[in-house]
Amino acid sequence: MTAYAALSAHFGRAAAISNALGILQWDSDTMMPKGAVGTRADSLALLRVMAHEMVTDPRIGDWITDAEADAGLDAWARANIREIRRVWTVETAVPADLVEASSKAISICEMTWRQARADCDFKTLLPYLSEVLKLQREIGRVKGEKLGLSTYDALLNDYEPGGRSAHIDALFADLAVFLPGFLDEVMAVQGRRPANAPLGGPFPVEAQRALGVKMMGIVGYDFERGRLDVSTHPFCGGADNDVRITTRYDTTDFTQSFMGVMHETGHALYEQGRPQALLGQPVSQARSMSVHESQSLLMEMQACRSREFLQFAAPLMREAFGGSGPAWEADALWRRYTHVERGFIRVDADEVTYPAHVILRYRLEKALIGDEMPLSELPAAWNAQMQELLGVTPPDDRRGCLQDVHWPSGGWGYFPTYTLGAMTAAQVFDAAKKSDASIAPGIAAGDFKPLLNWLRANIHSQGSLYQTDDLLTHATGRPLDASVFKAHLRRRYIDEV
Amino acid sequence: MTAYAALSAHFGRAAAISNALGILQWDSDTMMPKGAVGTRADSLALLRVMAHEMVTDPRIGDWITDAEADAGLDAWARANIREIRRVWTVETAVPADLVEASSKAISICEMTWRQARADCDFKTLLPYLSEVLKLQREIGRVKGEKLGLSTYDALLNDYEPGGRSAHIDALFADLAVFLPGFLDEVMAVQGRRPANAPLGGPFPVEAQRALGVKMMGIVGYDFERGRLDVSTHPFCGGADNDVRITTRYDTTDFTQSFMGVMHETGHALYEQGRPQALLGQPVSQARSMSVHESQSLLMEMQACRSREFLQFAAPLMREAFGGSGPAWEADALWRRYTHVERGFIRVDADEVTYPAHVILRYRLEKALIGDEMPLSELPAAWNAQMQELLGVTPPDDRRGCLQDVHWPSGGWGYFPTYTLGAMTAAQVFDAAKKSDASIAPGIAAGDFKPLLNWLRANIHSQGSLYQTDDLLTHATGRPLDASVFKAHLRRRYIDEV
Known part of the structure; x- marks a missing residue:
């Protein structure tokens, strides 16, 4: 052998x-x-x-x-x-005793965090989070030594192989300049749009599920190699040839679960499209977290929150729930799905404000890992950043620095991949539509085959053959930059309103 | 340490x-x-x-x-x-190459069997089944050498530790003499009973499931440590603290699934009641397959097919499905659940004819493992035994020697545990009722606590502390004999009709 x-x-x-x-x-x-x-x-x-x-x-x-x-x-x-x-x-x-110490610290910290978040009590969390941070810093340090990377970049590298903070700094600096002014513009334009009328309800779980399953089929999800189930926090998981997604249903509002399913389906299409002959080998894996997120956001944000798609989907929604009236018109549904708000909570954020939530976390975790800021100052620093980037201040730490599980559970260096993914999604979707003129009219007609074929060929089936920048260059003609994403936001939220 | x-x-x-x-x-x-x-x-x-x-x-x-x-x-x-x-x-x-050869032979044989059964084609199966038999015989031989047991007893010992064919021979010989004449009596008595009127329907899956869940709760199943789901072949499985049962639903007949759920719940109560402090250790495991089957059959056959229980359950059934009329009376449901028939198929057999199906298989597999009969003669030998024990001859091998997956999948020495379990169930249930006078009236009132407490104390919590005979002696005052089972059959199918 x-x-x-x-x-x-x-x-x-x-x-x-x-x-x-x-x-x-x-x-x-x-x-x-x-x-x-x-x-x-x-x-x-x-x-x-x-x-x-x-x-x-x-x-x-x-x-x-x-x-x-x-x-x-x-x-x-x-x-x-x-x-x-x-x-x-x-x-x-990483030495075994460091792995074990970190794993124990994370267990206790995660448990403490659940209670601390409920109680808006950062002080109680502080010593536990401090221990997790210290051990993550040590893990990043030993990995960085082996890889020739800074501590933060070594942690980032686990989620985003080849990703470097110098590059992210530049991309995010650009966005951080662009977003606050742009957000003001968007809010002004939005203020002139008609308000969203209520959709009524209730929306039975079975009808929501049936519609989700139908849409998954339409975009090309293979139910012979996966399932749709329910969980508290939606995710895409499972195994090779067994790519399972989850959602949660709210009987008073079907729109969240509907888009949540499209988002997870985007992840699942990537997983189902990885190189079949090499499944099990590391090279068959998805390229990185940002590329993964680009596939979910391409499906959810680029394709399914478009006017064209909602023109197609609106009658199916009306049929599924017996909806009628102005609130159920495609244009009203599109306004609902492109509503922008200066909120406190990342997971509830829209496409325009989401990057601000991520930039804030990226700046703070880099400072904390780099020991440039004491952890005790996190709540104040968080609120200051929220004010700077979004113009709002959380009323308490539950809606501030206690909201995410990532840091308590040892996920340091993960946050930037969300916004790298959003930018990648815009760039890939734009390239795909330019490369195949049948993609955009296909989506408007509920025919996702052209889009899926393009993604299969250019992203999914490439697995980890290329590094991320090379994958993007092959697929879109250049490495990642922020311009297409910014142009997309301007078109959707200003020009096309 | x-x-x-x-x-x-x-x-x-x-x-x-x-x-x-x-x-x-x-x-x-x-x-x-x-x-x-x-x-x-x-x-x-x-x-x-x-x-x-x-x-x-x-x-x-x-x-x-x-x-x-x-x-x-x-x-x-x-x-x-x-x-x-x-x-x-x-x-x-067992040497590794023998394990591997057997595992491969079983894979191919099982696949072949599925088609052969559909085609009523024993000839095609013969060489594959012959290979499985040869390898099982070899496995039994090497295990037997180490354990000082005959080849068949060594195979039996895997399912029924301490079980010996000499003892089973005696128990089954007794039953084989008793059953044919008894069956004639039962059929004569049954012929004088009113026929079972149809229950109507359809019976929606959700209503069947809700009733099953309710009954599981009534008999003491702990849903914090288990689930009820659907599978083609019902089973009790899962893990420690996670005892999951399955059923299948037929919307034209709820009665099968209802009793199937009670049967699997009997298995599950045993699993949920094993010694908590020792879970994970071999001594915490269920004692043997016959004791396991005794717990499912105690619940299904002894408790839930009784007149007393069906008096309690009939109103719940009527409520679940909106049933009314004579067919839904407790007595009519009891007649339905104690209907006896000379059938070809083991899994469809009733309490009276089931042992005949098992005795037949036990005799044949012992002869085949002992090399006392060529495998090619199996179909003829099967049919001759069916005629002798049940007075019917299968019209084809699909309804004859091809019906069960056990032999093609390497399960030699398993069959006798079904009937040992039925006899054990009768003996244990009888002892329980004699030991606690509140058990029988409890069941009639839908209060299973007295029964479950007794089973927990005398069977479930004992794990594998004792050998099977000692467990039974501790619980019932004597090792297994056939007399209580025979008395139970006579009482239910002759005296109490």
Whole structure:
């Protein structure tokens, strides 16, 4: 057996564990009865240890070295080795006692955070969050040493391989200048639009689900390799050939779940379209979190919140819920789906204000990881940034710095991928429509095949063959910049209103 | 750490894998989309190999020897060591290449069987089933050598630890003499009863499910540690603290699913009642397949097909489906639930004819494993036994020797546990009612607490502390015999009609 064959067999076995973990995690979030929490935690912990042991197997280093010297391998195999080296370098960098300490600190901090958020009580959280931050900083430091990266960039790199804060700084600085003035313009224009009349209701769960399933089918989701279920926090998960999405239903408002399903379906189409012949190999994985988010936002924000799509969808919505009257007209639904508001909560934010929420978090987490600001000053710094970027001040920390689970659960370096994803979505959607003139009229007619074919060919089936910038350059002619995203916002929220 | 502490820590980790496997298997049978079959098979296979490696870990032998010499251990720990030795002896007995050959032969044979059954084509199945039989015989031989058992008893011992064919021969010989004449009597009595009028319908799935959930709650099933779902073949599965049962719904007949749910709930109550403090340890496991089946049959056959219970349940059934008229009276429902018929299919058989289906299979599989009959003669031998035991001859092999998946899937030595379970159920239920006079009136009033408390104390919480005969002796005053079962049949089908 060649070194490369040994490597791919080994990572194929590791994928069998990841796939098991994916289904067990999905079950924990959708099906598991309460009383099984402890039993399940034991199973997940053991399988995670086993998965970690597999990707840090002492034989891997030699296999990689030998495989890298193998001149007979094709581009996919070479990219696979590159990805394996990346995963292996990162996974072997962190000593086991640091992993364990961090994992314990996160468990306690997450639990404390749930109560602290409910109580608007940052003080109680502070020592626990401080411990998580300290350990994340240490993890970033040891990874950074191995990778030749700064501490923050090393953490970012786990979610966004090749992503660098110097580049993000520039992109976000541009947006931070653009957004406040633009937001004023949008609010002025919006103030002249008619208000959204109520849609009535209630909207039965079964009807919402049926409409969601129908729309998933229309955009090309393959139910032979996935499912739609319910969970508290919507997600796309599961396993290879088994890409499961979730939503939550509010019987007083179907519009949230409807777009939530389209968002998760965007993620799922990416997962279902990854290179079939290489499933299980690291090179078959989605390229990065920003590319993943670009696929959900392309579907939700670019395609499904467009006037064209809502012209197509409005009759289906009316039919699903027996809706009628002005509030159910396509134009009214489009106004509802493009409503902009200076809010406090990131997950409720619209397309225009969302980047401000992300820029704020990015600035703060970079300062905290870089030890440039004491954690105790987080609430005040948060509120100051909110005022600067969005012009509002949260009335309490529950609606301020306590709102997200990311930091308490060890997710440092993740936030910027949301807005990188939004910018990527705009750039990819624009390129796709220019490359195939049937995409835009297809969406207006409920025919997503042209769009899906383009995404399959240019994004999904590419897996991790390229680095992110190269993937974007191949697909859109250039690496990521903010201009298409800004142009999209201006067109949708000013020009086309 | 003592040897015993090392052993229990090790088997606790093995349980985390079994629990993961239990949930993944449940998911495969209830939730998994078709396209995930191959991916899931890889995950299950890898986890099974890991579980096997854990229970055959080379350190276990010494740990057992040292732990057995530890005078300070209590009865539970000693029983745990005994169970660990049993599992370890059996799992280490079979060479890896034999396990692999058998597993492959079973895969192909099961697939072939599905088609062969549909086509009534035993000839096509013969070479594949012959291979499975040959390998099972070899597995039984090597296990038997280690355990000092005959080949058949070694296979039986996997499902029924301590079970011996000499004992089963005697029990079944007794039944085989009793049943044919008794069946004639029953059919004569039944012929004089009024025929069952149709119940109408349709019976919506949601109403059937709601009634099932209600009944599960009434008998004491804990939904905080389990679920009810749908699968093609009903089962009780899942994990520690996560005991999931399934059913299937027929909208033209609710009565099958109703009793199916009570049957699986009987299994589930056993699982939910196993010794909590020792979950994960082999001694906490259910004692054997016959004891497991005794708990499902106690619930279904002994308790829920009784006149007393159906007096209680009839109004709930009428309410659930809006049923009315003579067919919905308790007495008519009882007649329906105690209808006896000389049928061809085991899974459709009633309480009176079921043992004949089992005795037939037991006789044949013992002869086949013992190489006393060529496999090619199976169809003829099957039909001859059907004629002898039930007085009917299957019109084809689909309704004859091709009906069950057990043999094609390697389940040799399993069948007798069904009827051992039926006899055990009668004996345990009789002892319970004699021990606590509030059990019978409780069931008539829909109060299952007295019964469940007795079962919890005498069966469920005992796990594998005792061997089966000792468990029964502790619970009922004597080891298993057929007399209570026969008396139960005579009372229900002759005396009380």
